[in-house]
Amino acid sequence: MARALKPRGAAALEALREVSTRMVRSLDLEETLAAVAKAILEVAECDIGAVWLLDEAAGKIRLRATAGERAAEWKSIVLATDLGVNAVTIRSGRVQRVDDYWELPQEQQVKSAIIQKEPLRSMLVAPVFRRGRPIGTLAAHRRRVDPFTAESEATIQLLAAQAGIALDNALTYSELEAAHARLELAIAAAADLSASLDPVEVIRRAIRRAVQAVGSDRGVLLRVDGAETVVEDFFDVAGGPDFIGYRHPIAFQPLMRQAISTRRPVLGGRFDVSRLDPPLDSALAEVRHTATLPLVLDDEVVAVLVLSRRHDVAYVETDLSLLGLIGNQAVLALRNAQLFEHSRQVGRAQTDFLNLAAHELRTPLSVIAGYVAMLEEGTFGSVPEGMQRPLAMIHGKSGELEVLVGELLTASRLEGDTLRVEPVAFDLRRAAADAVERARSRGTLVGARLQVKSPRRSVHTAADPGHVATILDNLVNNALSFSPEPPWVQVTVSGGAQPRVAVADHGYGIPRGALERIFERFFRVDDPNLRHVPGTGLGLPISRELAQRMGGSLRLERSRLGKGSVFVLRLPRA
Ligand code: ADP
Numbered sequence: 001m002a003r004a005l006k007p008r009g010a011a012a013l014e015a016l017r018e019v020s021t022r023m024v025r026s027l028d029l030e031e032t033l034a035a036v037a038k039a040i041l042e043v044a045e046c047d048i049g050a051v052w053l054l055d056e057a058a059g060k061i062r063l064r065a066t067a068g069e070r071a072a073e074w075k076s077i078v079l080a081t082d083l084g085v086n087a088v089t090i091r092s093g094r095v096q097r098v099d100d101y102w103e104l105p106q107e108q109q110v111k112s113a114i115i116q117k118e119p120l121r122s123m124l125v126a127p128v129f130r131r132g133r134p135i136g137t138l139a140a141h142r143r144r145v146d147p148f149t150a151e152s153e154a155t156i157q158l159l160a161a162q163a164g165i166a167l168d169n170a171l172t173y174s175e176l177e178a179a180h181a182r183l184e185l186a187i188a189a190a191a192d193l194s195a196s197l198d199p200v201e202v203i204r205r206a207i208r209r210a211v212q213a214v215g216s217d218r219g220v221l222l223r224v225d226g227a228e229t230v231v232e233d234f235f236d237v238a239g240g241p242d243f244i245g246y247r248h249p250i251a252f253q254p255l256m257r258q259a260i261s262t263r264r265p266v267l268g269g270r271f272d273v274s275r276l277d278p279p280l281d282s283a284l285a286e287v288r289h290t291a292t293l294p295l296v297l298d299d300e301v302v303a304v305l306v307l308s309r310r311h312d313v314a315y316v317e318t319d320l321s322l323l324g325l326i327g328n329q330a331v332l333a334l335r336n337a338q339l340f341e342h343s344r345q346v347g348r349a350q351t352d353f354l355n356l357a358a359h360e361l362r363t364p365l366s367v368i369a370g371y372v373a374m375l376e377e378g379t380f381g382s383v384p385e386g387m388q389r390p391l392a393m394i395h396g397k398s399g400e401l402e403v404l405v406g407e408l409l410t411a412s413r414l415e416g417d418t419l420r421v422e423p424v425a426f427d428l429r430r431a432a433a434d435a436v437e438r439a440r441s442r443g444t445l446v447g448a449r450l451q452v453k454s455p456r457r458s459v460h461t462a463a464d465p466g467h468v469a470t471i472l473d474n475l476v477n478n479a480l481s482f483s484p485e486p487p488w489v490q491v492t493v494s495g496g497a498q499p500r501v502a503v504a505d506h507g508y509g510i511p512r513g514a515l516e517r518i519f520e521r522f523f524r525v526d527d528p529n530l531r532h533v534p535g536t537g538l539g540l541p542i543s544r545e546l547a548q549r550m551g552g553s554l555r556l557e558r559s560r561l562g563k564g565s566v567f568v569l570r571l572p573r574a
């Protein structure tokens with residue numbers, strides 16, 4: 001190559017200006033690195049231009065880009081940070097000039113087969129800084145002894161300053177992109193985890209999400225149970241034997257112990273498999289890097305997530321922060337799922353109790369009612385004068401009990417989904433009139449004003465008449481029960497697009513705080529003045545459920561304390 005062709009002075013500066021513009025053209029890290037390598041080639045007049053970056057987490061210097069003839073073969077060379085020209089450049093922060101590479105002491109030379117066979121001779125290496133810290137080098141190589149001059153040293157220094165800015169931009173951009181991607185992963189994981197209410201499924205998803213998020217080969221979730229850990233679930237990309245339920249003393253697991261006591265993630269290398277039982281020992285023998293993450297709930301480490309890699313890439317700080325996000329989500333989702341499971345169990349216990357109570361009470365109750373009826377009819381001889389009142393009392397109370405057992409039974413049938421709904425077309429005016437008639441004798445006892453208002457024309461509905469009767473009886477009886485004497489109750493039927501019956505009273509009304517709750521099972525307004533009123537708190541929830549199963553609805557239209565309430569039953573049109 002003829003020396004005369006090389007740019008000097010102003011021309012060199014012009015070349016520098018041109019390549020600098022090209023270096024900042026892209027925000028893509030790989031493109032920027034390639035542009036920098038090419039710029040070295042042009043500005044330093046060499047055979048090979050190389051960009052090396054420090055990988056602090058791994059404690060290495062990595063070759064990131066090359067330019068020049070046959071330079072592509074150099075790919076993925078990794079250097080130690082304590083030896084060699086690049087290491088010296090980074091450590092000293094000063095340009096290094098080497099006149100002949102092969103004259104360097106042996107230990108200063110790179111032990112790479114590719115570089116060994118290269119006829120590299122003269123070399124110029126400049127440090128690259130990012131925000132004041134050395135992050136790598138720009139290296140110019142000549143394949144023959146042709147020492148770089150002080151002038152090229154100044155030029156490459158200028159280039160390195162420009163490259164620092166270009167790389168800072170690209171690195172910042174790629175870090176932002178990575179942070180964004182991590183956030184998206186965490187959001188997706190959160191959505192995925194909270195989509196299930198089954199604790200087993202939540203754990204399964206949490207492990208898979210964590211393994212995917214930080215590129216791991218294996219993930220295990222262990223519950224902390226006293227002095228031991230128990231494997232709840234695990235996921236291995238390569239499959240493998242099942243360890244669920246495997247118990248292991250925390251004392252034998254130093255990383256686990258540290259993670260639990262400090263409540264902070266702990267990074268580790270190979271497992272000590274000597275204390276593990278087969279087949280776990282062989283499954284973990286290949287592991288190179290681990291991240292042990294304590295999951296804290298209510299100030300207590302309840303579980304530990306252990307991720308591992310069989311490939312040689314150590315976990316870094318950003319992996320841990322992402323895992324922390326997913327771990328927190330997992331713990332919350334798990335708690336939700338557990339609470340849900342608990343409430344389901346309570347619900348199931350209630351249903352079982354309903355079933356049992358209803359069935360166990362029914363037989364003795366019908367025997368009592370039968371005997372009372374026979375006594376009243378004189379089957380066992382005439383009833384003495386003094387026995388008549390107590391007998392009427394027993395009759396009345398067993399009637400109340402029958403209603404109660406009937407409610408329990410309906411509730412348990414609704415729960416068990418064994419209640420039949422058989423809709424037929426009928427006139428709602430009839431159903432309302434009948435309900436008022438059934439309540440008439442009770443009403444008379446307390447001097448109630450009970451009235452029905454119906455339109456002239458029939459109001460046809462398609463519903464189960466038995467269930468409609470149950471609902472109306474409930475509403476009318478509540479209106480009588482929760483009113484001061486003498487009660488005023490009005491049942492109004494209306495037709496139109498949707499047939500409806502309103503049951504209104506001028507009673508005690510329902511306090512604000514209870515409005516939302518009166519349709520809950522077993523809920524009753526806690527008022528000392530009303531404790532004498534018999535009831536179970538099942539009437540309204542049963543009535544609403546029945547109305548809904550018939551394609552209608554039951555609502556509390558309005559209620560004012562001391563003024564009264566209006567309940568409205570809507571049913572489908574025939
Ligand atoms: P029960 O009547 O067996 O207590 P319900 O489910 O029918 O059960 O009613 C639940 C609660 O709602 C009642 O205990 C009462 O406190 C309140 N409630 C129902 N209907 C009325 C009403 N018409 N006026 C005032 N309070 C009512």
